[in-house]
Amino acid sequence: MSGVRTYQSLGKLVTRLRDDLNDADLVLLYAYNRTGKTRLSMAFKDAGKRRTRRNPTGTPDTLYFNAFTEDLFVWENDLDGDRLRRLQLNEKSSFFNAMAELTLDETIAGYLSRYADFEFDFTYKEFQQGGETISKPDFVSFRKGDQTNIKVSRGEQNIFIWCVFMAICERMLDGHESYQGKSYLYIDDPISSLDDNNAIAVACDLAKLLRRAATRKDANGAPAPIKVIFSSHHALFFNVMCNEMGRRDDGGPKITHKRCFLHRPDGDGRYTLQATDDTPFFHHVASLAELQRAADPAKGTLYTFHFNALRSVMEKTASFFGHPGIAFCLRALDTDDDRALFNRALNLLSHGAYAIHEPTEMGEDNKQLFRRILNAFITRFEFALPNVVPAQPPASTPAQAPAPQEAPAQ
Known part of the structure; x- marks a missing residue:
């Protein structure tokens, strides 16, 4: 990928990204909010469950994290009793199907302890799904010290959900049977509501996981990498990820990756990709x-x-x-x-x-x-501005510009 390339639809952009992963372990995308990153992640996921010659059964090939993942967790605030506060999990989602057998609590707690000082407890329930009974988490409650059923902040909630996802990723990389057939990870903006310190910590932990995905082997020792798309609007997080993925880890193999700026220049259905391998800023x-x-x-x-x-x-x-x-x-x-x-x-x-x-x-x-x-x-x-945006020279103005106006009352 070089220069600026234009794609007339999400479908064509998805095809491009999947092609790029044929010769790279990872694609890093930087994009502003409202560019369509979430829609792109869903289009990528949907493309991976279509019946094709390579996937005749239409088995989903992508494990993804995006705004839809966060929406699987909804607060029940007990407005009547004002006592039992808990995060309800969407029972209809297959995302939670294997959690009872994955035994994730210890792994989640290991990640969470790096970013927060509260603890959690899952409560499980039997659900009927597709003619069979499945044990799935019904809700999760939080505690800190002697306090139970506490309400955590939005940032703490998001970091907890991210820790759940990271723990599930570990099981996928371990080759758990629930994730057979998965070939891709798509991670979109995992750090909403986080401060910069946690953003850096999360980026470093994620980079370790993605190195493991790129160097994964199957039970027979043969290469079985999981290819990754990562997208973010957060400049600091993006640059930390670029730096982390660009260096070798303790003499390990180099992770091949591409860095791109994703843009929707006119707010329509067209998208552009600008390769930024030499210019991470x-x-x-x-x-x-x-x-x-x-x-x-x-x-x-x-x-x-x-x-x-x-x-x-x-x-x-x-x-x-x-x-x-x-x-x-x-x-x-x-x-x-x-x-x-x-x-x-x-x-x-x-x-x-x-x-x-x-x-x-x-x-x-x-x-x-x-x-x-x-x-x-x-x-x-002497900035050389990119041609992803049709640049127009600013209009000339009078020699003496007026003083700035005071802000009107809002």
């Missing part, structure tokens, strides 16, 4: 291309949260050059007046109530100021 450059498109006065729309995005790119640029803050980037601009104005604008307009979830369009004065800052930054640092 490509997504920050892509962010600039997105900002340049938003700043196009003819076709774009600038929202107040775009100041946050620009400040973030400046901070990462300064960090790349070994400087602690965006003052380095501002010093590269032309005049003291410009630097003072731009610094005031970025500090004032990149904070406060400018949430991406409730976007507010910039006023015209701030749009002109934003275009000046963006144009000066791109020009001075």
Whole structure:
């Protein structure tokens, strides 16, 4: 894979990714939120259970983790008694079918102890499924010290679910009969609601598991690798994964992997893949291309949260050059007046109530100021913007830009 490639549908993109895994152990995808990562993971999974010449029975070949996996766990908060709080498991899901025989508790606890300080207890129940009776977990409750039936935070809940998945992955790699026929792992955004410290810890643990998947052997000692797609919108997590998978582990074999930026340039059904093997920070450059498109006065729309995005790119640029803050980037601009104005604008307009979830369009004065800052930054640092986004030069503005407006009451 080289350059930028365009795919007209999810199906064609899935075919590309499955082809890439013929000569690589792992594909790492970076993509913004709302690109369609979850839909892509489901399309990949669905492609693996179609009846084909290689899979005449239509046996599912992918074990996956995504938002649907997290949705299998739902809180029962006991609103009447306000006492028994527990996480209910979806009894209809086959995801839990083998948990009684997998004896996962110890493995889950081993992972969980690295990230959290609470404990858990599964309660099992007999379910009728397909004419047979299956013992499956009904719910899980949590405790900490002398406290029982505690409500854990959303981040703690998500890390617990992730630990369950990691434990199941271990059994699959062990060759448990419940996972015969599985050839792929698809892992999409496993660290929602986690702080950066836990994100790094999870990435390191996941990298160890993926090395094991790539070097897996069957009972006879023959290579039997599990191929992996990993996708994330989290820049730190993605870069840790790139670094971890790019190095040899204690003299072990090198893991062949591809790094790609996944993009949906026009919000339609088309997708692009940009190989980023030599530029793991490509997504920050892509962010600039997105900002340049938003700043196009003819076709774009600038929202107040775009100041946050620009400040973030400046901070990462300064960090790349070994400087602690965006003052380095501002010093590269032309005049003291410009630097003072731009610094005031970025500090004032990149904070406060400018949430991406409730976007507010910039006023015209701030749009002109934003275009000046963006144009000066791109020009001075000579960024070569990717062609995944049709770049439009920011509009010229009057010689003296207006001062930034105060934020309106929200």
